[in-house]
Amino acid sequence: MKQSYLEDEEVQRHRWWILAAIGLFTIMATLDGSIVNIALPVISHDLEIPMNQAEWVVSLYLIVICALLLFFGKLGDLIGKIKIFRIGTLFFVAGSFLAGIKGNFSLLLAARAIQAFGASMTMATNNGIITEIFPFSERGKALGMIGSFVALGSIAGPGVGGLILAHLTWGYIFWINVPIGVLTIILGAFILPADLNQKSKQSLDYKGALTFAVLMIGLFTAIFLGQEIGFTSVLVIVLFVIAAVSLWLFIKIELVQTNPLISFAIFKNQQFSRSLLTGFLIFVTNFFFNVISPFYLENARGLSPRIAGYILMLFPLVQVVVAPLSGAISDRIGTKLLAIIGLCLILVSQLGYLLTNLQTPLWLFAANVGLVGLGNGIFQAPNNTTVMSSVSVKDLGIAGGINALARNLGMVIGISGATTVLFAAMSSHAGRQITTYPAKTPEIFIFEMHAVFLLAFVICLAGLLVACRRKGEMKK
Known part of the structure; x- marks a missing residue:
């Protein structure tokens, strides 16, 4: 058996097809963390459950993924990352099929848990597989594309979900994964190679x-x-x-x-730790925006969900275009400079949000959304390359799991932190409990929105400072 995928001519010939198969599943797994939000009122009505119970359809998915990422990352190192990825695709498709069946709330939650079980297997191993298969000269571009898929899935959920609900029932939000997933599984059966190390003697x-x-x-x-x-x-x-x-x-x-689940020695690697922390902080920053922006556009500015969705889609669309280009450039000039440039652009965008009010021209707000997409597109690819290329091959699985965990933790903390700060600040300002948009007093929302974006600015600045302290470049 080959000692490295880089020595396998067939794998190298199919490496971009392998990236496409893994990337497609990455989009679906991340998309399902956000696509359901827009359907919660419909699900609540159809299943005759309170809205706060319906929200567990989203929460359970995120909790299960975070709970299992490190386990499957380590398991991938021990028995094979591609094997874990293949099994994960099967669980995810099965869970998607069950979730679309209009039965009862318990069935839906069980199906979401199965989905999350499979999604955690694919998320924990995708970066490790790509890092092993692609030569260093192309690794930044490849990981940049994976980063684009993560961004597209994370950000595009509400827009895609709204489009599906405009024409079909909520079950199709889950069922759309089935034909795409089956196609990916078939493609993977032909192009995904066998794992290099079939089984490790280490215990789990x-x-x-x-x-x-x-x-x-x-x-x-x-x-x-x-x-x-x-x-x-x-x-x-x-x-x-x-x-x-x-x-x-x-x-x-x-x-x-x-043989621990995490050897804390991995965090002594400053390139790994600083890049991981920076990525986490930027995901927190991004999801502060994700929570606040619909309130601003739809409630404060009175835009329809369709128009608001078009504006917000500028973020992932710009990032999807820019990230592979940034990755390709980082393969030539190194990762640190590009990461810092991207972070500076994200920081400027947070300042723009901080200055936004009810009179801000929509074209200027839209330009700011595009700017944060540009900054993320430039930053994510070189940062992911540094995270994954700074560890040894035997630790790629757990490094990928930790990296995915950092993203998901950033997403959950960003969502919960933004809503907690926003509603607590509005309640304090108004002298009464506020848990939704204050329709009669939009000035309260705008004032406290600025408090949220000020916190996002500080978090982003912290990420920039951490990145600036990172020493050196990755060696080819």
Whole structure:
């Protein structure tokens, strides 16, 4: 068996087709984290459940993914990343089919859990597979395209979901994955190679995996429930305590394990750690915008969802075009300079949002949306290249899992943080509890929107400072 995919002529001949197959599934897995939001009112009505219960269709998906990413990243290192990816595609398609069946709420939640189980397997291994298959001279471009697929799936969900709901029932939001997924599975059966190392003799850290899963489930259940029933609720406090204890146990277990789920030594690699932290902070920043912008465009400015969707789609569309170009350039000149340029553009866009008000011309707001897409397109590819190229081949799976976890944590914290800050600030300003857009007092929303974007500006600035402290470039 070949010692490297780089030595396999057939793999190298099909490497861009492999990227296409993995990228297509990456879009679907990330898309399903956001596409459901727009359908929640319809699902709530059809299944006769309260809106706050319907929101668990989204929350459960994100929680399961975060809980399992590190486990499947490590498992991919032990038994083969491509094997884990293939199994994940099957679970995801099966879950998508079940989720589209109009049965009851329990069936929908179970189907979403199956979807998330499969999605976590593909997310944990996609970057590792690409890093192993592509030569360093093309790795930035390839990882840039994967970053584009992640961005497209994460940001385009509401727009795609709205288009489907305009013509079909909500079940098709899930069923659209089935034919695309089957096509990808068939394509993968012909072009995805066998894993280089079929099985490792190392044992899997089940104790670490279990405590980490409890940590993620406890933490994010507390966050989502806290937004519904208040963070001073006894149940929410208990869940936060469970998460804290699980974190302590996880660290204690990992420090004594022979083959831990995460070897904390990987974080001593400053290129890996700083790039990972920067990526996390930028995902938090981006999802602050994702939460606030629909309120601003549809409620404050009175635009239709269709027009608002067109404006917001500038973000992923610009990023999808720019990211592969940035990746290709980073393959030639290095990653640090491009990452910093991208971060500076994102920072300028946050300043633009901070200055936005009810009189801001829509063309200027749209230009700002395009600017943040440009900044992300320039930043994400070289940053992903640094994260994945700074670790040894044996750690690619867990590095990919950690990288995907950082993205998902950034997304969840961005969503929950933005809404928590926004509604808490509006409630404090108004002297009463506010949990939605204040239709009669838009000036309160605008004032507190600025508070949210000020926090986003500070978070983005922190990411820029971390990136500037990163030393050196990746060696070819």
